[in-house]
Amino acid sequence: MSQFQEKTQIIRIERFASDIVRLTLDSPDIASLAQPGQFVMVRTGNSNDPLLRRPFSISQTSNGKHFQILFKVVGRGTSLLAHCREGEYLSVLGPLGQGFRVDCQRTHCLVGGGMGIAPLLFLGKYLSRKCTRNPPLVILGARTREELDPLVNDFNELGLSVHSATDDGTLGHHGLVTDVLKGLDLGPNCQAYVCGPHPMMAAVHLLCKDRGYACQVSMETSMACGMGACLGCIVPVERGGYAHACCDGPVFDAKELLWQVK
Amino acid sequence: MASQVNGVDLRVSIGTLSLKNPVMTASGTFGYAREFMPYVNLHRLGAVVVKGISLEPRSGNPPPRIVETSAGMLNAIGLENVGVERFISDKMASLQGIPVPVFVNILGDTLDEYKEIAARLAGVQGVAGIEVNISCPNVKKGGVAFGTVPEMAAAVTSAVKAESTVPVVVKLSPNVTDISAIARSVEDAGADAVSLINTLIGMAIDSRSRRPRLANVIGGLSGPAIKPVALRMVYQVAQAVSIPVIGIGGIETAEDVVEFMLAGATAVQIGTANFVNPRASEDAVEGLAHYVAEQKLGSVRELIGGLILP
Numbered sequence: 001m002s003q004f005q006e007k008t009q010i011i012r013i014e015r016f017a018s019d020i021v022r023l024t025l026d027s028p029d030i031a032s033l034a035q036p037g038q039f040v041m042v043r044t045g046n047s048n049d050p051l052l053r054r055p056f057s058i059s060q061t062s063n064g065k066h067f068q069i070l071f072k073v074v075g076r077g078t079s080l081l082a083h084c085r086e087g088e089y090l091s092v093l094g095p096l097g098q099g100f101r102v103d104c105q106r107t108h109c110l111v112g113g114g115m116g117i118a119p120l121l122f123l124g125k126y127l128s129r130k131c132t133r134n135p136p137l138v139i140l141g142a143r144t145r146e147e148l149d150p151l152v153n154d155f156n157e158l159g160l161s162v163h164s165a166t167d168d169g170t171l172g173h174h175g176l177v178t179d180v181l182k183g184l185d186l187g188p189n190c191q192a193y194v195c196g197p198h199p200m201m202a203a204v205h206l207l208c209k210d211r212g213y214a215c216q217v218s219m220e221t222s223m224a225c226g227m228g229a230c231l232g233c234i235v236p237v238e239r240g241g242y243a244h245a246c247c248d249g250p251v252f253d254a255k256e257l258l259w260q261v262k
Numbered sequence: 263m264a265s266q267v268n269g270v271d272l273r274v275s276i277g278t279l280s281l282k283n284p285v286m287t288a289s290g291t292f293g294y295a296r297e298f299m300p301y302v303n304l305h306r307l308g309a310v311v312v313k314g315i316s317l318e319p320r321s322g323n324p325p326p327r328i329v330e331t332s333a334g335m336l337n338a339i340g341l342e343n344v345g346v347e348r349f350i351s352d353k354m355a356s357l358q359g360i361p362v363p364v365f366v367n368i369l370g371d372t373l374d375e376y377k378e379i380a381a382r383l384a385g386v387q388g389v390a391g392i393e394v395n396i397s398c399p400n401v402k403k404g405g406v407a408f409g410t411v412p413e414m415a416a417a418v419t420s421a422v423k424a425e426s427t428v429p430v431v432v433k434l435s436p437n438v439t440d441i442s443a444i445a446r447s448v449e450d451a452g453a454d455a456v457s458l459i460n461t462l463i464g465m466a467i468d469s470r471s472r473r474p475r476l477a478n479v480i481g482g483l484s485g486p487a488i489k490p491v492a493l494r495m496v497y498q499v500a501q502a503v504s505i506p507v508i509g510i511g512g513i514e515t516a517e518d519v520v521e522f523m524l525a526g527a528t529a530v531q532i533g534t535a536n537f538v539n540p541r542a543s544e545d546a547v548e549g550l551a552h553y554v555a556e557q558k559l560g561s562v563r564e565l566i567g568g569l570i571l572p
Contacts, residue, residue: 003301
């Protein structure tokens with residue numbers, strides 16, 4: 001599999017809500033090879049502190065030239081990235097990991113929460129082009145309208161309608177994405193693709209299991225290298241032991257993982 | 263490119279083994295080398311040290327296993343590995359194709375385990391050297407780490423040495439009172455070289471949750487943060503022993519390599535930097551060639567122990 005380490009130029013910076021940022025990066029090598037669900041490791045600066053790269057799902061590619069990452073400012077690394085300027089360069093490794101597995105014979109349902117929506121946009125675009133007979137159903141949740149609105153718009157621009165849910169009720173359903181999913185009948189041939197906070201993914205997995213839907217989840221873990229060397233990014237698996245999110249995932253069949261459901 | 267700096271002699275020797283340059287990769291930071299092929303021209307490196315191997319497979323510690331700290335990282339991977347049998351059957355084939363010497367790092371809970379792994383690896387094609395991790399707890403001696411008691415370190419060294427047909431490097435723990443004493447004891451026991459330092463034991467706490475940031479509570483600190491400690495220990499050990507010293511600890515660039523060699527190292531290993539820049543080892547070789555050419559040195563070996571004291 002081809003992977004690259006590149007200096008990529010920041011083409012565009014967009015700020016959604018107060019702490020959500022989207023970067024568009026110029027990298028034909030990465031953009032042309034990336035598959036939905038894959039990720040990149042981004043260096044946040046040239047100094048040794050913070051030391052490690054940060055993993056981000058690829059949220060969209062365009063024209064085989066550019067790709068986007070979407071993130072919330074949660075610490076020093078993301079804060080540094082949020083303060084970059086257009087025209088600056090970032091060191092990026094990618095595309096990394098195993099992405100979503102798609103079968104056009106199925107009906108598709110995308111379920112995203114918060115920043116977990118990022119890789120689903122790439123997948124939504126892919127599905128709407130490849131599986132034209134049955135466009136995916138999309139359910140997105142976030143804290144507020146301010147946070148969710150721009151992300152919903154991205155899907156609308158692809159011609160996909162979105163079921164929304166917000167924690168504060170400012171957009172769509174007042175509550176969880178799982179509430180919305182519960183109210184929909186997706187038929188026995190459904191394949192759900194899920195990315196979001198761990199409890200949300202666990203809840204969706206259980207619901208899918210209950211209804212006989214197939215379910216793929218994209219796992220977020222901390223990791224140092226993104227390429228199978230540091231062994232830091234483990235997720236517990238059903239058969240015992242661990243899988244590595246960087247190269248066995250980040251997308252897994254939810255049934256293969258060991259879920260700690262409270 | 264290193265090859266473009268013509269006529270620069272970067273060769274060094276570790277025991278009977280000749281390396282084309284002093285830059286190696288550190289165990290546990292370079293996988294089984296295959297992972298780095300998209301990024302690194304492996305033939306440019308001095309040697310590769312693969313992930314630590316135990317007698318039986320180990321699944322390692324629960325998550326979280328790694329946490330970033332100031333200019334460094336803490337890890338408590340728990341020595342996850344496939345075990346020596348699967349290492350030989352599944353991993354050796356691709357390692358045999360690597361055009362540089364491959365050191366296999368080994369670890370154990372008892373003297374017998376070290377002995378058995380070394381015996382199992384003896385004669386396996388593609389194993390150019392053994393690196394012995396003696397930072398593990400000795401379960402038969404109440405969990406005291408082998409590397410912290412000179413007699414135990416020596417016993418492991420002679421056990422492995424007796425089974426091995428290739429050079430044996432002993433990787434020293436910095437979590438000791440006098441690392442020079444340990445280095446002398448493993449030299450006396452027959453080690454062909456010592457490599458140092460392994461990680462410094464550390465800890466990180468989340469002030470909000472009041473919990474440790476690693477599931478294992480404590481872990482090993484690596485990265486640029488530990489470089490001054492590593493340099494000091496290499497400097498002291500190089501004066502205490504006459505076998506080659508391999509410097510490890512926060513090395514990222516050719517300048518770092520030069521510093522460790524001036525302190526007395528014959529070769530170095532690049533570790534955590536591989537995670538940040540997978541091409542770090544090759545970049546260091548390239549930079550080192552330029553340094554040697556620019557300084558008009560006859561060979562890189564002139565740097566070893568060449569520190570000018572005040």
